[in-house]
Amino acid sequence: MFPSPSFPLTAETWLRVGPYIPVLLRGLGVNIQILLGLIALGFVVGILIALLEVYAPRPLAFVGSAYAWFFRGVPEIVLLFLFYFGLSRTFNIPVSPFLAAVLALGLRSSAYQAQIFRGALLSIPHGQMMAARALGLGPVRAIFHVILPQALRLSLAGWSNEFSSVLKDTTLAWGIGVVEVMRQAAYIRGRDFPLTLPIYLTVAFMFLVLTYAGNWAIGAVEKRLRVPGLETRR
Amino acid sequence: MRKALVLVTAAVLGLGLVAVGQRAPKYVVGSDINWAPFEWASAKGQYLGFDLDVMRAIAVLEGFEIEIVDMPFDSIIPAVVAGKVDIGASGFTITAERGEVVTFSQPYWKSDQAVVVRVGSGLTKEKALEAGRKVGAQRGTTGALWIEDNLVPQGVVLVEYETYPEAVLDLLAGRLDAVVQDVDPSKMAVAQYPGKLEIAGLIETGEEFGFLVALGDPKGILPKIHAGIAKLKESGAWDLLIEAYFGPSLAKIEAAWEKCISILLGEKNPLKYAQALLAEVKK
Numbered sequence: 001m002f003p004s005p006s007f008p009l010t011a012e013t014w015l016r017v018g019p020y021i022p023v024l025l026r027g028l029g030v031n032i033q034i035l036l037g038l039i040a041l042g043f044v045v046g047i048l049i050a051l052l053e054v055y056a057p058r059p060l061a062f063v064g065s066a067y068a069w070f071f072r073g074v075p076e077i078v079l080l081f082l083f084y085f086g087l088s089r090t091f092n093i094p095v096s097p098f099l100a101a102v103l104a105l106g107l108r109s110s111a112y113q114a115q116i117f118r119g120a121l122l123s124i125p126h127g128q129m130m131a132a133r134a135l136g137l138g139p140v141r142a143i144f145h146v147i148l149p150q151a152l153r154l155s156l157a158g159w160s161n162e163f164s165s166v167l168k169d170t171t172l173a174w175g176i177g178v179v180e181v182m183r184q185a186a187y188i189r190g191r192d193f194p195l196t197l198p199i200y201l202t203v204a205f206m207f208l209v210l211t212y213a214g215n216w217a218i219g220a221v222e223k224r225l226r227v228p229g230l231e232t233r234r
Numbered sequence: 235m236r237k238a239l240v241l242v243t244a245a246v247l248g249l250g251l252v253a254v255g256q257r258a259p260k261y262v263v264g265s266d267i268n269w270a271p272f273e274w275a276s277a278k279g280q281y282l283g284f285d286l287d288v289m290r291a292i293a294v295l296e297g298f299e300i301e302i303v304d305m306p307f308d309s310i311i312p313a314v315v316a317g318k319v320d321i322g323a324s325g326f327t328i329t330a331e332r333g334e335v336v337t338f339s340q341p342y343w344k345s346d347q348a349v350v351v352r353v354g355s356g357l358t359k360e361k362a363l364e365a366g367r368k369v370g371a372q373r374g375t376t377g378a379l380w381i382e383d384n385l386v387p388q389g390v391v392l393v394e395y396e397t398y399p400e401a402v403l404d405l406l407a408g409r410l411d412a413v414v415q416d417v418d419p420s421k422m423a424v425a426q427y428p429g430k431l432e433i434a435g436l437i438e439t440g441e442e443f444g445f446l447v448a449l450g451d452p453k454g455i456l457p458k459i460h461a462g463i464a465k466l467k468e469s470g471a472w473d474l475l476i477e478a479y480f481g482p483s484l485a486k487i488e489a490a491w492e493k494c495i496s497i498l499l500g501e502k503n504p505l506k507y508a509q510a511l512l513a514e515v516k517k
Contacts, residue, residue: 023278191484
């Protein structure tokens with residue numbers, strides 16, 4: 001016979017979640033730190049890779065493509081292990097779990113962000129470059145003063161997608177021992193088994209709020225930077 | 235002015251070097267903090283448990299510092315091998331297989347496996363483990379290995395879980411017939427579901443737990459651990475800690491621990507700490 005549900009979600013169960021909220025938020029703070037680190041790293045490296053892929057001569061462009069292929073092709077948890085265990089064992093570099101998580105997830109994100117920036121760079125009409133060169137700008141200055149600013153503006157829609165995706169990826173960091181929100185949830189579950197479902201629902205709600213807030217902020221930036229007639233969303 | 239600054243800097247650096255030279259060694263202790271009552275996190279997120287308090291007491295007695303790091307059970311031995319962690323303290327059963335990659339301390343705990351079933355399922359230990367039954371265990375634990383070696387050939391289906399609570403939840407949900415796990419965590423699980431779970435019986439595996447360090451103990455940690463355990467046993471603190479940690483409810487232990495831990499870490503008096511902790515949980 002099938003037993004009755006083992007964890008009924010009564011009001012009493014939910015009340016027991018309350019005292020754990022601060023601990024969960026402390027864990028969520030770590031996720032946000034990883035997020036900020038990885039998205040900044042991914043942004044800088046991603047732009048460099050995109051520029052390489054679009055503008056660099058063949059061999060260098062190939063390096064950019066190979067980089068993107070590697071970091072998009074390897075599962076995240078494998079990247080985490082490679083950076084955490086690999087760096088210290090092979091190269092004798094001491095990396096903390098937190099740093100390894102930021103590096104692995106950040107470089108992975110850079111490969112995805114590079115694709116977003118590459119698409120945006122390619123979507124800028126060639127006439128822009130010709131006009132900039134005709135006005136006397138060198139190729140590098142033309143890219144940084146004319147093409148890239150426009151491309152970044154166009155990237156925002158794709159970028160908000162990447163933001164939502166990597167925000168959730170930060171929960172993988174527990175795999176190498178970063179005590180983030182999923183681990184805090186596991187602690188609670190470990191000492192109070194019946195709270196399993198309510199605790200994970202609470203974590204889900206926290207992430208829903210974060211993705212909403214983040215996408216709202218990116219949307220606001222997008223609106224501000226909009227140039228009539230040159231929107232990505234019509 | 236600049237010269238003075240350089241001198242001051244040099245002096246500070248020099249003092250720093252001297253201080254580093256004299257400071258007590260610091261060891262990183264790896265533990266999977268999700269296995270009450272050996273190690274778990276309190277409602278406030280503080281790490282406690284028998285293993286951890288024993289390590290803290292040994293550190294006090296033998297004059298070294300420890301940093302307790304939480305990590306997945308599966309990752310502790312790789313981390314010790316990689317030199318990221320100095321000591322593994324997480325209810326490790328001493329096995330020959332593990333002994334090939336790390337070095338164990340002398341055993342500090344004896345354990346058997348318990349078979350947990352649902353109340354009302356009517357399953358005895360023998361019935362719960364017969365051919366065709368689905369039995370859960372935590373991956374990488376000796377319980378899982380035991381089922382694989384002894385029951386799977388006879389037709390028992392082994393379902394492995396990342397953590398012990400997951401196996402218990404699947405048992406409660408009716409997806410498993412039984413869960414095999416060490417006796418003490420099994421008792422904790424049963425206590426959390428009064429009237430829903432029971433221990434059908436024990437499998438006498440006679441396992442022994444040990445702390446573990448890198449292969450060959452290159453840092454010379456084991457002699458300190460052994461000396462510390464001997465002192466704890468001699469003073470009686472060892473038995474008091476066992477009584478405090480194995481039996482009372484987790485909430486009670488947490489409250490007592492929070493009240494008393496400063497005696498261990500501040501006053502550095504393990505015996506007084508163990509006495510106070512036990513008195514507090516008994517209140």
